[in-house]
Amino acid sequence: MRDFSNDCANLALNTATLGHMLEGRGAGWSPEQVIDACAERGFGGLVLWRREVGGRAFEIGERVRAAGMQVAGLCRSPFLVGPLAFNSVSETVEDFNAAVDTAAELGAATLTVVAGGVVAGSHSMSESLKAVTEILASVAPYAERNGVKLGLEPLHPVYGGDRSCLVTVRDALAICRNAGSKNIGIAIDVYHVWWDLALEEQLSTLGDVRILGYHLCDWLAHTKDTLLDRGMMGDGVSDLRKIRRVVEDAGYDGLCEVEIFSEDDWWLRDPEDVLDTIVQRFKTVC
């Protein structure tokens, strides 16, 4: 297991943690301010959102690299299926490819992919996952040609209905295998898997599927809102060390990305303090 106590070379910031820049949440910092603040603290990388990057993907990517960091990823694909997806598969594919284009311009290693919820009328996770697999298989070649890996992220089962019929690493690995593209890997987020004591067992079947991302936050004991009340590492009930050990034992050696959606707490704080807290917690409890 890697030792993070001395530096932040393996730490990445998902900019959602500062309340999504340019959205009137958090301090409303510009991408440049976020880049500089992370670089000053020795972060290894950044993960940005499409809405923050706008038409400036290339420029922002260059700026991140000039500051000595990587663009570890871009959030995110459209929901592929379910009640929050576009009305047609062709619209979904179009938006998916636009996300790939932005990731490529930005120089992001990975595009995070969210499955979307259960297909209306199907009453079936299995059928919905099949639909996800088909769409992924169809978009993977374009992403591969553009040098963008697809990081398929199982979400917490609480999102099963509308945001993600994909809720376990087990099912994500099945999709990776069935979609027939080596360009698809998985992303593992503490928020989504912290409860799953079968994680190690599931990762033992990883085979040649790659873990493309590892996301940090914490699950608060009394979570008030399952979307926007994530905790800072150490403030919740997750076994952060154990989860990281399991993920690293499965071969992951990339950046650890802090992603905290926290409308009533961290998004209201001074972003300098938020970043300092992240650094301190990363070195001590992750």
Add this chain to the structure above:
Amino acid sequence: MRDFSNDCANLALNTATLGHMLEGRGAGWSPEQVIDACAERGFGGLVLWRREVGGRAFEIGERVRAAGMQVAGLCRSPFLVGPLAFNSVSETVEDFNAAVDTAAELGAATLTVVAGGVVAGSHSMSESLKAVTEILASVAPYAERNGVKLGLEPLHPVYGGDRSCLVTVRDALAICRNAGSKNIGIAIDVYHVWWDLALEEQLSTLGDVRILGYHLCDWLAHTKDTLLDRGMMGDGVSDLRKIRRVVEDAGYDGLCEVEIFSEDDWWLRDPEDVLDTIVQRFKTVC
């Protein structure tokens, strides 16, 4: 798979579905009114709550049986561990035994057991489950002597922090084995397991552990509140038929208990209509 299309002999009502009698929620029916209304419709049983039964357990149990139904269960044990548990194990055991006494007086076949959340400071589901196992092992003999089975119910992972460190059938089976008492079995609730495509695989390791209860409701695609916004069977995204098939294939042949906490919808409706809807859905979509 059993055919439910012709009668309700295998249908039980969990009285929470009518807003917990005697609580000012729902129509505020008396236990007698609920018993009569269910008996009229041919229900096979009732599951009651401690707070509804008060000191009248024996009397109410007799009344249920006189109406031709069973008391399928009593809800519920105190949280065994975690932030919502009593301050001491001795208080927990005392309250647990009081619940067993009520179940015995009522003639309830099973007492539903909830684990409680992650033990404060442990940051560990595994350690918390060990504590649950220890307490269960210590209380099981008293329940057995009183003829009350303990139905250990894994809850949805969204409750992992505060209400249940036990979130999968897999982990429930491990507790049953480790607690060393044949008096402990598991309860399976659609709301808690609907997302878990590994359910069949997990139940294949059932061994001599018994399934003591099967609970019906539905997971609404856009769940507004994870505690009090459960759906009526057929209104959500769960694969009800498949889940029942898996549970019956694992040997379950008992009552199917409808348990719908629904503050803003079903609890506001006329209980006669709620019961009629349950009967219709039970015969057609479960």
